[in-house]
Amino acid sequence: MTRHFTPPTRAARFARSLLAGALLALPLAATAQETPQYGGLVRINVHADAPNFDPLASTEFAVHSRLGLALSQLVAWGTGPDIAYGEFVPTPSLAESWEISDDGLTYTFHLRHDVVWQDVAPVSGRGFTSADVVATYEAMRAGGVQGGLLSAVDTITAPDDYTVVLTLSSPNVVLLQNLAHQNMWILPTEAFDGGYDRNTTVIGTGPFILTGDEAGVATTYVRNPTYFGHDAAGNQLPYLDAVEITPIRDLNARIIAFRSGQIDIWFGPLNLTQMAQIQAQVPGLQDIQTISNTQTEMYLNPAFEPFSDIRVRQAINMAIDRMAMGEVIRGGGAVGGVVGPALSTQTLPDDERIALYGTPNPERARELLAEAGYPDGFTFQFTLLNYGEEMVREGEWIQQDLADIGITAEINIVDRAAGMALGREGNFEALYMVMSPFAEADEYLSTHYIPGAIRNYAGVDDPELTAMIEEQRTIGDPAARQAMLWDIQRYIAENVQTTLPGWASLLLHPAHARVHGWHPMMTQGFPSLREVWVSE
Amino acid sequence: MLTFALRRAVLGVIVLMAVSVMLFVAIRFVPGDIVNQQLSEAGAVTPELLAQKRAEMGLDQPVLTQFAHWAAGVLHGDLGNSLWTGRPVSDQIRTAIVPTLQLSILAIAFGSVLGIGAGVAASLWIGTPGDVALRMASTVFLAVPQLWLGLLTLSGLAAIGYYIPLPYRPFTTEPWANVQQVIFPALALSLGVAAALSRLTRSAMLEVTGADFIRAARARGVTPGGIYVRHGLKNALIPVITLLGTQFGNLLSGTVIIERIFNIPGLGNLLFESVDNRDYPTIQAAVLTYGFITIVVNLLVDLSYGAVDPRIREARS
Numbered sequence: 094m095t096r097h098f099t100p101p102t103r104a105a106r107f108a109r110s111l112l113a114g115a116l117l118a119l120p121l122a123a124t125a126q127e128t129p130q131y132g133g134l135v136r137i138n139v140h141a142d143a144p145n146f147d148p149l150a151s152t153e154f155a156v157h158s159r160l161g162l163a164l165s166q167l168v169a170w171g172t173g174p175d176i177a178y179g180e181f182v183p184t185p186s187l188a189e190s191w192e193i194s195d196d197g198l199t200y201t202f203h204l205r206h207d208v209v210w211q212d213v214a215p216v217s218g219r220g221f222t223s224a225d226v227v228a229t230y231e232a233m234r235a236g237g238v239q240g241g242l243l244s245a246v247d248t249i250t251a252p253d254d255y256t257v258v259l260t261l262s263s264p265n266v267v268l269l270q271n272l273a274h275q276n277m278w279i280l281p282t283e284a285f286d287g288g289y290d291r292n293t294t295v296i297g298t299g300p301f302i303l304t305g306d307e308a309g310v311a312t313t314y315v316r317n318p319t320y321f322g323h324d325a326a327g328n329q330l331p332y333l334d335a336v337e338i339t340p341i342r343d344l345n346a347r348i349i350a351f352r353s354g355q356i357d358i359w360f361g362p363l364n365l366t367q368m369a370q371i372q373a374q375v376p377g378l379q380d381i382q383t384i385s386n387t388q389t390e391m392y393l394n395p396a397f398e399p400f401s402d403i404r405v406r407q408a409i410n411m412a413i414d415r416m417a418m419g420e421v422i423r424g425g426g427a428v429g430g431v432v433g434p435a436l437s438t439q440t441l442p443d444d445e446r447i448a449l450y451g452t453p454n455p456e457r458a459r460e461l462l463a464e465a466g467y468p469d470g471f472t473f474q475f476t477l478l479n480y481g482e483e484m485v486r487e488g489e490w491i492q493q494d495l496a497d498i499g500i501t502a503e504i505n506i507v508d509r510a511a512g513m514a515l516g517r518e519g520n521f522e523a524l525y526m527v528m529s530p531f532a533e534a535d536e537y538l539s540t541h542y543i544p545g546a547i548r549n550y551a552g553v554d555d556p557e558l559t560a561m562i563e564e565q566r567t568i569g570d571p572a573a574r575q576a577m578l579w580d581i582q583r584y585i586a587e588n589v590q591t592t593l594p595g596w597a598s599l600l601l602h603p604a605h606a607r608v609h610g611w612h613p614m615m616t617q618g619f620p621s622l623r624e625v626w627v628s629e
Numbered sequence: 630m631l632t633f634a635l636r637r638a639v640l641g642v643i644v645l646m647a648v649s650v651m652l653f654v655a656i657r658f659v660p661g662d663i664v665n666q667q668l669s670e671a672g673a674v675t676p677e678l679l680a681q682k683r684a685e686m687g688l689d690q691p692v693l694t695q696f697a698h699w700a701a702g703v704l705h706g707d708l709g710n711s712l713w714t715g716r717p718v719s720d721q722i723r724t725a726i727v728p729t730l731q732l733s734i735l736a737i738a739f740g741s742v743l744g745i746g747a748g749v750a751a752s753l754w755i756g757t758p759g760d761v762a763l764r765m766a767s768t769v770f771l772a773v774p775q776l777w778l779g780l781l782t783l784s785g786l787a788a789i790g791y792y793i794p795l796p797y798r799p800f801t802t803e804p805w806a807n808v809q810q811v812i813f814p815a816l817a818l819s820l821g822v823a824a825a826l827s828r829l830t831r832s833a834m835l836e837v838t839g840a841d842f843i844r845a846a847r848a849r850g851v852t853p854g855g856i857y858v859r860h861g862l863k864n865a866l867i868p869v870i871t872l873l874g875t876q877f878g879n880l881l882s883g884t885v886i887i888e889r890i891f892n893i894p895g896l897g898n899l900l901f902e903s904v905d906n907r908d909y910p911t912i913q914a915a916v917l918t919y920g921f922i923t924i925v926v927n928l929l930v931d932l933s934y935g936a937v938d939p940r941i942r943e944a945r946s
């Protein structure tokens with residue numbers, strides 16, 4: 094029997110999010126009972142300018158976070174007070190419903206009839222149709238940076254103006270989430286037939302219209318009066334008149350701008366000490382905290398002789414006291430995992446993850462080193478990507494933990510671009526970096542452990558593991574897939590250990606009291622902004 | 630004088646060419662490229678896509694070929710397109726240079742007034758507590774990094790409840806907002822310049838005021854103001870002007886950090902981001918621009934010696 098999508102009720106979502114337990118991050122300010130007001134401007138800081146606005150050209154946060162206000166996907170991440178930060182709840186967006194065939198090979202999407210493109214030339218408010226979806230996905234497959242997200246798709250067809258059918262060469266249960274990915278914005282056909290320049294013009298179906306972008310100054314938006322979205326009471330969304338995204342590179346300047354009220358919603362790194370200082374000066378601040386959607390990871394290159402022995406890799410894993418490191422340096426968060434802890438239903442359960450990665454055992458680590466032929470330890474080059482002060486301190490913490498079992502880590506600090514290049518070239522002994530904000534277990538697994546994959550810096554080539562990773566994509570039953578994902582993570586912990594998870598820090602998302610309905614989500618593009626309103 | 634200026638201009642062009650070659654090669658030896666950056670957040674990226682992107686940008690070509698293409702473009706007045714934004718680099722430089730020049734000129738003006746004023750005052754008050762205080766202040770501001778001074782200025786203003794307005798506004802559209810945005814970073818930049826100038830001005834003034842022609846001026850009954858300003862300061866200016874030229878170069882490099890702290894979309898910020906993103910054409914153009922400004926300023930400094938000292942003017946003639 095074909096599976097039909099039915100949006101979950103709020104009660105069901107709430108129950109599920111409670112199960113997410115420790116990862117739940119709900120705003121302290123109760124806003125649900127208040128009546129939203131129309132009007133006003135909200136300003137958000139980001140750390141960088143958008144180089145351009147072509148969603149097919151880069152995966153940069155600075156691009157897609159801005160595009161998210163003006164564009165829409167076929168399927169979206171649900172947002173709201175009862176949905177956890179890392180929880181993917183597939184929600185209708187440009188597609189109002191969909192069906193998946195029994196064999197999992199055909200996805201049929203029924204598009205909304207009431208969607209029109211923003212009134213920007215040359216599209217100028219025409220109706221949205223299936224041709225737009227087909228053109229976008231075909232262009233992505235042909236040369237877009239997000240083409241890999243559609244790698245399972247065999248054909249894309251449009252039987253009529255409001256139906257799109259995707260057929261798959263093999264079942265892939267991750268497809269829906271791939272379609273809701275932060276890079277999967279649907280563009281009009283004119284974007285691909287020379288109608289306009291995607292680098293400079295943004296025409297979408299999203300809640301806001303991009304009206305200006307000045308490097309180093311601001312990206313500005315106004316309400317899209319023809320946006321298709323409505324709130325639960327049937328009111329037209331969005332509530333805000335305007336949004337401004339301001340690039341502020343320096344952290345100190347960002348904090349001062351936020352304190353002064355020149356920024357309403359904070360985005361970016363912030364530690365608890367800085368947060369406490371802000372709270373002391375900003376009355377009624379919303380203190381929204383989540384577990385980060387990224388985590389630190391330590392890559393051990395088996396090409397470096399000591400790391401070719403799994404006992405050495407296990408010894409290093411056992412030497413690092415991640416819990417103390419995370420508490421002292423980051424002020425909170427969670428022990429990392431093969432799949433990051435923000436993916437609460439896919440990562441291993443907390444106790445098991447802590448047993449594997451959060452329970453140091455230096456004695457056993459020394460024994461393993463001796464068994465591997467390194468009773469006196471060894472010296473290695475520890476390349477550290479400079480993501481900021483805390484990252485460096487974590488590196489120094491690990492250096493000290495390893496010194497306790499006789500291993501000398503000589504730290505080399507490099508910038509992000511250099512570090513990633515060294516990783517891809519395999520030109521390192523050990524590499525410590527921050528993982529991308531992956532939103533699905535499959536992204537972690539397929540990028541780290543499939544031969545030739547982009548994050549497989551350690552060159553893992555394990556046919557059994559590859560088969561397991563491919564198999565989990567075909568399991569439609571959520572419980573069975575979760576069991577499979579857990580088995581894969583256990584297998585990696587026992588047999589691979591070339592990528593040691595580090596720490597997923599606490600992520601702080603403060604917002605001023607005048608902002609209501611703000612629910613930060615793991616995915617980029619500020620999806621809850623359409624439901625944000627302000628009181629003066 | 631014209632021959633001298635032309636000779637210096639030709640030397641300047643040779644320096645710029647040397648800088649271009651060295652930079653072009655050096656930046657390519659740094660690991661990482663723009664493609665890594667553009668696809669840094671991606672999971673589903675294949676090695677084939679990475680290779681395709683590199684080929685589209687010409688990064689798969691030998692360095693010599695890349696340099697030949699770039700140099701040919703520059704000789705035709707085309708600095709190329711940014712690999713990061715896709716926009717013409719010349720447009721980006723043209724936009725970014727305005728706040729940087731505004732900041733630099735303001736800073737050098739503040740620094741000159743403060744530094745030369747403090748130097749003259751210290752030489753007048755020699756041995757007094759005022760002299761000691763000014764010398765101590767100059768030592769402190771020479772030692773303090775511009776980064777720290779910028780952060781301190783920003784935090785200090787916030788502590789007294791004054792917040793610099795955001796975002797950046799050009800002087801032509803919102804002059805008052807622009808003045809507030811530029812004046813404090815310019816002050817932060819200027820203190821280092823002022824400190825260096827004040828020390829040199831003081832010692833130059835002390836040297837000059839002990840000279841025979843000053844004694845002769847005194848004997849002729851010239852007023853103390855006339856002695857110090859018309860005779861003393863004018864003769865002490867040569868080394869000060871030299872230092873001013875080198876300080877302008879230092880100050881330009883300081884804008885890279887100061888612009889970041891104060892969120893000013895200038896050339897420094899552009900260069901910082903370009904290096905971070907490995908946007909080679911923009912890095913090359915920004916560094917060339919910095920080099921060009923430095924060479925022009927030094928040329929002006931050289932020419933100004935003649936204006937200040939007739940002996941130099943005559944020797945060059």
